[in-house]
Structures are given as structure tokens and as C-alpha cells.
Amino acid sequence: MIHLKLKFKLLLMKQLRIIAIILPLTAVFLLGFKTVTSKGTKIKLWYDKPATVWNEALPIGNGRLGAMVYGDPVNEKIQLNEETFWSGGPSRNDNPNALKALPEVRRLIFEGKYHQAEKMVNENMLTRLHGSIYQVVGNLNLLFEGNENYTGYYRELDLETAMFTTTYKVDGVTFKREVFASQPDQVIVVKLSASKPGKLSFIASMNGPLQKTSKATGSQTIEMTGISSTHEGVTGQVRFNALTKIIQKGGKTSIDAENISVSGADEALILISIATNFIDYQTLNANEAEKCSTFLASAANKPYTELRESHIAAYQKYFNRSTLDLGTSPAALQTTDVRVRNFSTSNDPELISLYYHFGRYLLISSSRPGGQPANLQGIWNESTHPAWDSKYTININTEMNYWPAEKCNLTEMHGPLIQMVKELSQSGQKTARDMYECNGWVVHHNTDIWRITGVVDGAFWGMWPMGGAWLSQHLWEHYLYIGDVEYLATVYPVLKSACEFYSDFLIEDTVNKWLVVSPSISPENAPAGRPSICAGATMDNQILFDLFSKTIKAAGILGVDEDLMVEFTNILDHLPPMQIGQHGQLQEWKEDMDNPDDKHRHVSHLYGLHPGSQISPYSTPELFDAARTTLIHRGDVSTGWSMGWKVNFWARLLDGNHAMKLIRDQLSLVDPVNNRSNGGTYPNLLDAHPPFQIDGNFGCTAGIAEMLMQSHNGAIHILPALPDEWKKKGEVTGLRAYGGFDISFNWKNGKVHKIVIKSNLGGNCRLRLPNKIMLADGTQLQQASGTNPNPFFATADIKKPLIAKPAIRNKADIPATLLYDLLTKPGETYTISGI
Ligand code: FUC
Secondary structure, three states: OHHHHHHHHHHHHHHHHHHHHHHHHHHHHHOOOOOOOOOOOOOEEEEOOOOOOHHHOEEEEOOOEEEEEOOOOOEEEEEEEEOOOEOOOOOOOOOOHHHHHHHHHHHHHHOOOHHHHHHHHHHHOEOOOOOOOEOOOEEEEEEOOOOOOOEEEEEEEEOOOOEEEEEEEEOOEEEEEEEEEEOOOOEEEEEEEEOOOOOEEEEEEEEOOOEEEEEEEOOOEEEEEEEOOOEOOEOOOOEEEEEEEEEEEOOEEEEOOOOEEEEEEOEEEEEEEEEEOOOEOOEOOOOHHHHHHHHHHHHHOOOHHHHHHHHHHHHHHHHOOOEEEOOOOHHHHOOHHHHHHHHHHOOOHHHHHHHHHHHHHHHHHHOOOOOOOOEOOEOOOOOOOOHHHHOEEOOOHHHHHOHHHHHOOOHHHHHHHHHHHHHHHHHHHHHHHHHHOOOOOOOOOEEOOOOOOOEOOOHHHHOOOOHHHHHHHHHHHHHHHHOOHHHHHHHHHHHHHHHHHHHHHOEEOOOOOOEEOOOEOEOOEOOOOOOOOEOOOHHHHHHHHHHHHHHHHHHHHHOOOHHHHHHHHHHHHOOOOOEEOOOOOEOOOOOOOOOOOOOOOOOHHHHHOOOOOOOOOOOOHHHHHHHHHHHHHHOOOOOHHHHHHHHHHHHHOOOHHHHHHHHHHHOOEOOOOOOOOOOEEOOOOOEEOOOEOOHHHHHHHHHHHHHHEEOOOOOEEEOOOOOHHHOOEEEEEEEEEHHHEEEEEEEEOOEEEEEEEEEOOOEEEEEEEOOOEEEOOOOEOEEOOOOOOOHHHOOOOOOOOEEOOOOOOOOOOOOOOEEEEEEEOOOOEEEEEEO
16 A cells, blocks of 8 residues: 555656656747647656566666666665676787688689588688677675565656666665766766665675676775686786775765675765776777776765766757657556556557657667767676677667667767777778778678677678678768768768778679679578578668769769769669569569568668668659568568567558557567567567667667658658557657758648758758648748759669569559658748648
8 A cells, every 4th residue: 555655656746747847848849839749757667666687677878887777675786887898809800711712702602502602601701700799897786684675666767867766665764766877977876865864774895707806995985896708719808997986974884895884874875987998999008997086086076966967967968859749548657567568459659759768868878979889788788798799790780779860869879880980991901901802991790899890600690791881871871961071071981992892892793794792691591492692682782882872972072083983883883783573572682582481580682771762662663562572571570670670661661550560569578587589678678689689779769760750762751651540649859850950740630730840951851741731921832843952862863673574563552742842041940830
């Protein structure tokens, strides 16, 4: 009873607080919207039980430091990560024997001797290094003896403030814990308080599987040091220093070897600082102890309120840019784990908006400017040997992490990935030269913090020299949103050098005389009866089409390399066209070998549909239908990230109901302990491949945005894929479109009601919508046709596909839309009304 009452009181208090927080925000974002949007509960994850396992604990992070907080009243565990703590040290994995083997491998592929080709790759192109491991630092443990009989337990992760809070009651005293990872102060902050003075007693300690020392010192500080693992023969060279300082009010402290015991205190502030000797991917000579204590000393000088306020301000600078209202329902009053469990059979639109915000929260918390990009687990990892080393798999996963970055208005978070691509363009030059005797740079399907660029895992997975080419798309994509020519000039050399590699590496196909990538694979899939190794996979052709077209455009904008671009245009002309096979499918390989029953998680050949934009309902309808047929063949339920990708695919196929079906599949509860084979979502809303992999969170977040707005098809398409369930009404604010337009809009009965557009760069804003519009002041808008004069919306000319003779065409219905042009001035805001 007490438990329930307290829970409801807390809920009420929270809801009042939300109104206080949301109303001012709404005023900023709605930019004059007349409709008042109903917001249900605060944007938070909440539970009525402590976490017992990692997949129930809640992530906090400041980009560099990450923690998983369990919220256990008795044995609190705060599991700690630092983004540069990786096994080994600066290393490379190029096998120069590749060069000798290359002509023979290529000959075998052209002769259809795929098994022999694969064997040669395995024997000559790999090394013993398959990449380093992202490793756990350890834990801060807080033991609260006597708290066993707690009542009124409550635990939340508030996405509006990026703060973890837990409260519970013992013997009439309410205890509260608040935890956050501060970006401005570079420490993790824990505040412990109690409703009555002198009631706070606990024992603090630190431990970790890679610790060298852990000791409590006189200044109320525990110091833990450690060193990363030696892996695949590379000595562990990353050292960490971790300090926990306790600043309490009242009570007594005693220190023994490894523990600090606090008894009878009124409250306590705990600051956790971690630093490593990492400077950059080639240099490990920072003084980790000095760095660590400098962060700590500076934070320890500030009162808790100041630490908290500057943390919230730094976080909200990004988080507050976008809101999403898809409606609410009583389901939203349940705990988050129950909501995920019930999602497939309940009406809980707010879980989707929560998931959207959680994706944005995770990106802000794992990828801050100046740091490392989010890896397979973002920055959150409890293990010394996580799945796939928690490194960077760049044949889909790392790219997927950054799909929400621009369109969800978190452009700064893209920075760490862009920096990694620049670094790979340096380290990958040696690989290009030593393995293939090519100019430019190359990286295969994985990399790590040391920016390895060679082949890993085995030919079946790793013989894919396309990772750099895919990652390079992000450099151009960033430009399309920010329109900064100076930025473009800094990344142009990377794009050009990537093209130079393929300019040397591409070979002529013996049958069609196309230029093809060989050896390669269509990521991790193989036609029946063949190994994966092949030449001219569809995905490779699409990626290279994008790489060369974008580089040519960039050179044009910068007015450089005219002659070289003639050469690059010639290459572009000789890339294979897409092909539609006998089942009406988009062919995955050069040969028509797709199996309509193949449910493989990768759908690589639909890269051209998403994230690429070579397949369009308006300009390439045959390819559009073929892509749709392929996706129907592939099915829905799969690993977490695969479903996240499919949300985007169905959004691009303008089928909101099918995209919604995939969101349901993705938001199905996965047991946090016993992994099952299908993907889904853990109780803490993290994506389950399984195991935990963060890409699914980011992929689905981007997919939700993609259902509401797209800007790749020559116009800003509002409501391209609205599912029936969201039709009645809804609102999204702060999405970002190509050309630097910030777009907020609401809708009623499937029709756009009001749009507010902030034009950051000026230029023509072409809108595609389901209904008529005019300017809010009554001025009519020009209906548009022909090419959009705004260069950020230029679309590419796609070669006509080759179509197999017996190909079946499954024609999709394309919803009717209207096109309007609005000429905008930089810095101006425009309000549009739906008719
Ligand atoms: C790719 C995928 C796997 C997994 C791994 C990290 O190899 O095929 O499903 O996501 O990356």
C-alpha cells in the first residue's frame, strides 16, 4: 500500500515537473503553432525494481565516460567505461602477400572457381590481427548495509536532463540517488541523500577485471589503476587511472586498504574521474594520473548544484532541438519494461516517441565532439571480451549509428565519425599500397581505435575493400545539411583519395566490360552453393556510384581537379547498372542468383534505396518495385539492426504501415538474461542483436524520423510514410533537412496542418506533401515542377536497369503528392498552413 501510494505521488510530482519543463520548451519549438500538443508523462524510462543484470541497468554518458547504473538499494553498482580503453596498442594488419595473390584470386573469381579464390584470400590476405577489443574499466560499488527491507522503490532515467535517479524508503527514511555524466566537468557525479539527517551509511570500493591496484587514500579518495589486455600478440598498452572521491556532509569516515566507509552522514557527493594515456590512434603518452586528478580537482571545487546545472545545460543544448508527439495512452503510465513487453498488443504511441528520444539521448551521450565515434555498444560495455570486440564493423553497423545524426538535428555528434574517416584515410594508404599496389586509401569491413584497415575474420566476412567508401558518404552527407564550403574543402582530399584507390583497384569484367570491384563480397551473404567471394556485387557498384558522383560534385563546388574529374566521370560511366532478376528482385550479385527464400539479415543491395538515394518512386520506378520485391522476400523479423534498417527501407518505400510493423518487431521484449535468436529490445530499451548492439537503437530512431520527413528525392517530403496508427494527429519539431532547413510540423487526419521552416542557408525550399498548402498569411504558394534549383537537392541520373527476360513486376502504389516551391532567405522563418 505504502509502496503504491508513494509511487503515484512520485508520478504526480514528476508530471507536474514535466509540465513546468515542457511548457517553456514547447513555446520555443512550436514557433507559433496554434494547437497545444498533449504530452503525457515526462520523457523518461522508469522501473519499480532495481536492475539485477546489465540489460536492465541504465546508461549514462558524456561521450567519453560511460556508466551503467543498477540502482540497487543494497549493492549499488556503477559499471564504468572510458572510450579510449582498448586492448593492445598502435598496430596494423596488412598482409603484403596479398599483392602476389591478387591476380590469381581475380582470375579464379572470373573463372567461377570461388572456393579456390576464397582459400587463397584466407591464406594470403589476412594476418593474425583481427582488431582490438573495447574493454571495461571496472565498477564503483556502494554497499548500503541494512537497506534490505526497502519499500516504495522507484528508478528512472530522465531523458530531458540525462540524469539517473532512484528513490526508496527504509525505516521511515527516504533515500535518493542521482547520477549523471557531466560533459563540461568530465566526471561522473553521484549524489546520495536521505530525508532525515545522519542516516546515510555506506561502504565504497572500486574494482575491475583489468585493475592493477585499487586503494583508498587519506583524502577520501579511492584510486584504481589498470592496463588493457594483450590481444593477438599486441601488448596491452592503454593505462587507466580512476579516482572516486567522496565529499560528505556530517558523519564519520574510515578508510581501510581498499574501502572507504561512511557512517551517519546527512548526504554525500561522489565524483568519479577516469583518464587514460591515449592521445590519438598512434600516440599513447598522456599522463593518465595527472589528467584524471586534474578533472577531479576542478569538479571537487564546485557545489553539486553547479555541476548539475552545467551538465543539464550542455546536454539540453542538443536534446531540446527536437520533440515528437504521436499521441499518448494509459499504457504510458506503466513501467518501461512492461510497456515493451505489451507493445505488440497495446496502443502505446508514446513508447515510440520515447524510443526516438532515447536514440537521440544515446547519440549525445556516446559521441560528443572531439571524442571517439560510438562503437558497436556505443561506449557501454561490461566485459573484457564483448561480442565482436565491441569495435567498429563498417559494413553497416558503424554507419547506422550515425543515421540519426543529421536528420535528428545532432550534427555535432557526427564529428567523431568524420574525424575517424580522416584518420582512416591516413592509415589506409599503407594498406592500399602494400596489399594492392594502389594509390589512395582503403579499409575493409572492420576497424578499431588503432584504425586498422586490413582484412579480418576470414574471407567470407572480411574480403570487402569497401568500408572506407561507405564511410566516406558521411563526409558529403554532413555537407548537404550544413552547406559549409570550408568544411567541404577539409574533407575533399579524403573523398578524392578514396576515389583514387578504386580508380586503380577496379578491373574490367570479362563478360560485360564493366568496371568491377574484385575480390569482394556482398556483406556476409553468399548465393546458394557459393562462398561469398565475388566480383561486382550490387552494393559495391552503388557505393562507388555515390563516391564518384559526390567527389565530382565536391570538386565542382571547390573548383579543383578538373582533369581528374574527367577521368572519374569515365569510371562512373563504366560502373555496372543495377539489374532486376527473374523474380522481379533487385539482384544482389552480378549474376541472377538470388533466392526468394533468403532471409539473411544484411540487405546490402538495398543500400541504393537507403541510406543511398539511387532508387526512387519518381525517377526509377522499376528499381523501386524491384527493391520492394527484394524486401518482401527478405521478410521482417531479424537481428536488431536489420529490423532498424528495414524501418528505413519501408519508410523509403513510402509504406508507413509496414515500417510500423517493423517498429513493433524491433520493440519486442528480449529476455535480459537468456538471449534468444531474434532481435528486439531489452528492458532498458537498448537494442538486442542479440546480444546488445547499439546500432539497432540508432537505426530505428532514424527510421522514425524517415517516416515523417525525407529530403533525398529532390524535395523535402513531409509525411512520406505515415502509418494509419499515427494519422489522426501528431507533431514533430526540429527535424533537419538537406540545405540546412529546420522543419517543424503537425498533422491532422493524415494531412499536414501547419509547417514552420527555419531557413539557415536560404535558397529554394521545395516541399512534397499529401495536401495543398499556402503561407500562413494567406499568400498562395507556387506549385513546382522540373528540377529543384537548390543544389543541395540535386539528384543523380541513374542508369536504366538491366531487366531479366522473365522478370515479374510487382508494382507498388505510389501515393499522390503535391510539390511546392518557396524561395527562402537565410535566417528567416516561414509558417505554412495546410489546406
Ligand atoms: C556484422 C553483422 C552481424 C553483427 C556484427 C557486429 O558482421 O553481420 O550481425 O552485427 O556485424
